[in-house]
Amino acid sequence: MAVQPASIALVQAAKQGDDSAFELLLEPVLGQAYRLACAMLRDHEAAEDVVQEAAFKAWRKLSRVREGSDMRPWFLGIVANECRTVRRSRWWSVVLSGEPEATSESPDETAIANIELRRALKAMDESKRLVLVLHWYLDLPIDEIAVITGISRRGAETRLWRATQELKRRMEGHRGRP
Amino acid sequence: VEDRSLRITFHGALDEVVPPAPWLAAAVRQDLGDRRRQGSAYRPRYKSRDARFAVAGLVMVVLAVAVLAALILTQLYAPIPAKNPIPSPTPNSGQSLPFYQDYGLDLVRMASSTTGWARGGLRTTDSGQHWRDVSPPSLPGSVARRPEFYLDASHAWQGQMFTDHLVIFRTADGGKSWDQAPPLNFRSQAPTWGADPYLQFVDAEHGWLLIESWPEGDPHPDPKISGLYKTTDGGLHWTLISTGPGRAAPGCYFSQGLAFVTVANGWVAIVGCHVGTSRSSLMVTRDGGSTWKVEGVANAGLCAPCIYDPPTFIDSQHWIVLVVDAFYMTEDGGVTWDRRGLPGSDPGLPQAGLGPRASVSFVDPNVGWAFLWGSSRLYRTTDGGRHWALMQSNLPAQAPDAASIIFVDASTGFATHRLSTSGVQLLKTTDGGQSWTEIRYQLVAPAGT
DSSP: OOOOOOOHHHHHHHHTTOHHHHHHHHHHHHHHHHHHHHHHHSOHHHHHHHHHHHHHHHHHTGGGSOTTSOHHHHHHHHHHHHHHHHHHHOTHHHHHTOOOOOOSSOOOHHHHHHHHHHHHHHHSOHHHHHHHIIIIISOOOHHHHHHHHTSOHHHHHHHHHHHHHHHHHHHHHHHTOO | OHHHHHHHHHHHHHHTTSOOOTTHHHHHHHHHHHHHHHGGGOOOHHHHHHHHHHHHHHHHHHHHHHHHHHHHHHHHTSOOOOOOOOOOOOOOOOOOOOHHHHHOOOEEEESSSSOEEETTTEEESSTTSEEEEOOOOOOTTOOBOOOEEEOSSSOEEEEEEOSSEEEEEEESSTTSSOEEOOOEEGGGSSOEEEEEEEEEESSSSOEEEEEEEEESSSOOOSSOEEEEEEESSTTSSOEEEESOGGGGSTTOOEEEEEEEOOSSSOEEEEEEOSSOOTTOEEEEESSTTSSOEEOGGGGSOTTSSOOOSOOEESSSSOEEEEOSSEEEEESSTTSSOEEEEOSOOOTTSOOOTTSOSEEEEESSSSOEEEEETTTTEEEEESSTTSSOEEEESOOOOSSTTOEEEEESSSSOEEEEEEOSSSOEEEEEESSTTSSOEEEOOEEEOOTTO
């Protein structure tokens, strides 16, 4: 879904303390934020917490938003940072979110491919997983990925390329296992 | 195609573990309201959950330390057992799976209204009712069935990748029998940890094989090791003729495909980027693939165009190259290119990631169709894409970039549409795209299985 730059009037109103204006700005990107957090944390309760925390931080940092700029990369950047913080402080989230094993009822190939992809993604480091999720799952353009990850466009391209190759390699590796 | 498949797999894999959260907006509103009211006294509910988990974690750590200490003490006072020999690594016993077992039906080429090929060696002779896997049997140890190329109803080539070499098979009778070429060792140039092969033939004898691989160790993509091979005997023997077109375009580090138009006159490959970058380039060689240069549409500047696939040839002079929201057509064999828009610039249409937003099929330089991903809309042009008319606004399209169209003549066309959960739907039109009927097709296993 294409997200339009934040309405100037809405941003102005939100900066002047109109909370409903801020919520109107935020609402269109909450779904993507939640999907990003779920994919990064593999724990939907934690993902909900992260989105709420990120929303609060966004509200506090609202003065930094330039009028007419795009809310999505700015807010998703906060969400990505919050995921990093949560992962570092919540060691137990890893314990809670083990990948469900393939059942013995010979799941179809799509189900196997899905499990392989999730396993491969889980094994990758966080920065690569982030660009993969942003590109392949949230379908974001490279410019926004660069803003969210805080690196240059070229850097984002290179990281995405490497991460994609590594993901494919890992998936092929998983496929070879009995 | 591979990118589309990966995107679809990504969406499928993660959608399974991301439950819908219709309450989220209300929860965020509530949470924000509470925090504003309570100020610094507010304590997020997950903080208290954290505390509970922290206590539980501490208990687990204490228990684990106790168990570990007991184990160490036991070992210290137990006799040392004889060491078992370290088992040798288990060889990869998994064989490569046909493409369609992973991704379903994906049309590659319809040679006529009745006979055609789909990815993975599937062939139909009854207008898509049955698709039989006519691939050669998997060789032991092969890790992937690629590359593949389907020239016409009879001639096809399919490769089987191994970790260090590639074996090409050729059929001249529609998959009834296959000839096996000697192994092509792509690691002989340098140690590599992976390879992307692209294969293309212009007739039953002359073909090119581009193998791009990258060095072992850090997967830095630049420079890549690449080799361009040529055959003049239908793929049974291959000769390395160049280190590949990528070397001619500084900054371009991998290819997206290979497309030769004729043996004698001008062949084209694409070198560019996996995602949209300013370095997308169209490369041309006019000496059989030995030397390459950037030409034509490539000089269009910053990510305009972003090229994702090699040109599609309508005839020897008319080719098209798709970019995100347009396509380029040459009418003089690649000397000059004309940008033409894709139809339907509705702002509400879903954004299809970074790739082209439509599947396009031309049957001659004037008549073509464009199916906009995610829009359910099929358009037709009769003037080479300068103007488009809406033909059909109700084609199924649940997901962006998950459908493709192939027309074999002005009236007969096929469309595949990937359903979110239940495979791929195949549609057919016999009136130029005005009406479509679903073909309830069957995938037929190889003979003898």
